[in-house]
Amino acid sequence: MIIAKNLTKRFGGRTAVDHVSFDIPQGQVVGFLGPNGAGKTTTMRLLTAYLPADEGQAELAGLSVSEQPLEVRRRLGYLPEDNPLWEDLELTEALHFAGRLRGLSDDAARAGRVKAVVKSCGLRREVGTKVGELSKGYRQRLGLAAAIIHDPEILILDEPTSGLDPNQVQEVRGLIRELRSQKTMLISTHILPEATATCDRVIIINRGRIVADGKPAELAGNMADRNRLHVELRGPQGEVSRALAALPGAAQVSAPAAGESFVVESPAGADLREEVFRLAVRADWPILSLRQERLSLEEVFRALTKDP
């Protein structure tokens, strides 16, 4: 598990991370979202004890980051931003080196782990290739493989899919999905479908502060101040409009395009779909489509992180 309590980091006069608190239980996969420069990387650097916090504390796997940084790092796999790698090593050499530095000093055991991560990260085809000659997708897999070489309980991944093409993004996402059953993960990204696709929960940070925290669907629900129901219905327009407006809970009805489309607005939390269905059946107005409008995570993100 990962616990952050009022984490704060200042660089000169600028507060990069401002009293950030969250609590990630064991086994949860959390997407850490925010625009560039919001404080995602700095927060991750505070959690990995790369940078000391100016205020607040962090705990990983029950250990204090500031007091037991080495113990914390033993239980942690971290993929830094831009995935820096030792370019001159061969792929398995790089993994052996990472393993050795992680304290896997027994040759046979380390070789076993290297073999396992080469397999699980789909790197077999590239064994024998120098790191500097790997494609971006394979570099990213290697970065992940090196981060899990010691089978850590916690994974912190800083933009694991940035700069990849859509196929590579799918591959890396697949990898993360395979790991999710066993690990607690914090994954930063500014690509939103990424978070919806891979994470149980998202935390959105802007200007160093947390602005939202919850399940992707919940966030969208919380953000919407009212419901909009799009109804496409074949019937006399004026009559349909009046009947829809008369439904209990309907606040406003509009017909944006002339003809069969109507939008019924109601207070947040109300769901008029069943009422509309019954009305249509009673009046014998065939329903062509019925769609409850939901804010996408993208809209939530934009609303929360746009410049004032």
Place this chain on the structure above:
Amino acid sequence: MKNALFQSHAVKALAGRTLRWYFDSPSAYVTLFVFYLIIGYLFSAPLFLVKAASLRGLAEFAPLLLAFLVPALTMGLLADELKSGTFETLATLPLEDWDIVLGKYLGFAALHLVCVAGLLFYVVVLDLCVSPAVGLDWGEMLGTLLALALTGLAFGAAGLFASSLGRTQVVAFVTAFLVCFVLFLLGKSAGLLPGSLGTAAEYLGLDSHVETLSKGVLDSRDLVYFASLVFAFLYLTVQRLQSRRS
């Protein structure tokens, strides 16, 4: 293990990796070639010019040569990791800063010591050239090689510190060269400085220590001098890495 200054497995892994890194890059070969070429010249010149098997000239000039060559070998040690971002990977592994510094330093030290040991070949050739009746002054020979080895080790520690200052290798090279050159110059200028200033310069400068050693005299004060230089620069490097994290 928790409170140890360093962890031997990590130091060993990093030192091995550093040594590998040297042999993967052409710059190390070029540096070694220049080293053997110039030292070879300094070895053989007195032999042919004045027909003496002496290493006086070598002991005098070699520190200056090392002041050029050692920074070339050390400039990338940390600057390269800082530039490529792999320093963040290192710094978020379960490693102490001392592990990183010692690992890097010992990798360099191994290369340097192997190079100096390679000079034994010259000594053997010299021995073959000298008439058996006269014989070679082995004390002088081995003392000079030891002086070269220790000077290089001290310069290497200074070079590693310079390499921790930033991402630019050129800055690391120039800074390291300046530090080494000042150490070299201090010894040379000791005679020109008055009173206790001269005495201080003599102790801090390389010259007097190299001279004693190259005469074949093993004095613990000289060994302490070189060991203190190495420790001081490694300590500064660790401090520098710690300050980078705030």
